[in-house]
Amino acid sequence: MSLDAALPAAQPASAILPRRGGTAGALSDVLWRNPRSLLMLMLAPPLLWLGIVYLGSLFALLLQSFFSIDEFSGMIDRQFTLKTYGELLLPSNLDIILRTVTMAALVTLASAVIAFPIAYYAARYARGTWKALFYLGIMLPLWSSYLVKVYAWKLILAKEGILNWLFTKLHLTWLLDAWLALPTVGGNSLSVSATGTFIVFVYVWLPFMILPVQAALERVPVSLTEASSDLGASPGQTFRNVIFPLALPGIVAGSIFTFSLTLGDYIIPQIIGTSRLFIGQAVYAHQGTAGNIPLAAAFTVVPVVIMGFYLWGAKRLGAFDAL
Structure with a gap:
């Protein structure tokens, strides 16, 4: 008996992968033969969500900012005008913008100063269990409720709180x-x-600064700092000329989070702080209480424009490589 006769006859492809009937089967065959069509079909829902819901709402918001409020009737006048943007230059509104931007800049600077030594220790010295504890300590505050943390700080900072007692x-x-x-x-x-x-802004957003800085510092080769020391550089010179320039993209990447989140937040200033408004509070007040949707939209455009220029500068500094 020959070897060919002993082996079973090869089955045709149709017997191994039988064709499915109906519309579903035809569609399945088409997608199997055209993987790009399958990819586009899978990406269509999130792209539609991004394009229609997110970008569409931003466009509608931008459109509203070019309307104005009729001073006599209090109704929205749907004629294109720059009158509402002119209202942003009023001293009271300009003060809100400057206060918010100043607070965002100070929070970002303080977060960078506090985060750098923590991130440097984690990148250079923490190993094994200590590195796991580092990540746990940084991420643990993010697992608790945002409002719980803010109200906890309100109790800590109160006149009868533990900080005053200390x-x-x-x-x-x-x-x-x-x-x-x-x-x-x-x-x-x-x-x-x-x-x-x-204080509360720095506490809440600090983890968003530590992690990018730590990731950037881990990419700095130890051989560079050793070579700097061998060439006679002092620790300060090594920091200024080697470590800091290479860690700068991570700092800028972290500042994107801390600056933008502070710029648009309205809950923390609403719970902790004075009666002076921030941009987020102004948007909430004009849209909800005053009913001045065009001015609320114009206030909302301000952080968008600021962050647009901020992201452009961050990209030029290579911040997105550290994200």
Whole structure:
């Protein structure tokens, strides 16, 4: 008996992969033969969501900002005008914009200063269990509710809170009272002051700065710092000329999060801080209470424009490589 006769006869392709009947079968065959069509079909729902819901709402928002409120009837006048944008230049509205941008810049700067040594230790010295504990410690605050953290800080910063108690025990109440007496940053207590708003902003957004900086520092080869030391550079010179320039994209990447999140947040200033409005609060007030949707839309366009220029500058500094 020959070997060919012993082997079973080869089955035709149709017996191995039988064709499915009906419309579903025809569609399945077409998609199997055209993988690009399958990819486009899978990407269509998120792209439609992004294009229609997200970008469409932004376009509608931009469109609303070119309308104005009729001063006599209080109704929206749907004629294109730059009158609403002119209202942003009023002293009261300009003060809101400058206050928000200043707070966002200060929070970003403070977050970078605090995050850098933490990220440097994690990138250079933490290994094994310690690195796992580092990630756990950074990510753990993000697992708790945003509102819970804000209200917890309100209790901490209150006049009867633990921070005030600590200043009393250290006999530093006079220092806290002197700081709260300052006109711009002070108030009756830390929970109703710009200083309290600043502290909570830094706490809430700090993890978003630490992680990109740590990722950027891990990419810095140890051989570069060793070579700098071998060539006679002091630790300060090594930091300024080697470590900091290579870590700068990570700092800028983290600043994208801290700056933009501070710029658009309205919950923290609503719960902790003074009665001075931020951009997010102004948008909420004009859209909900005052019913001035064009001015609310114009206020919303301000962070979009600011972040557009910010992202353009961050891209030129290579920040997206550290994300």
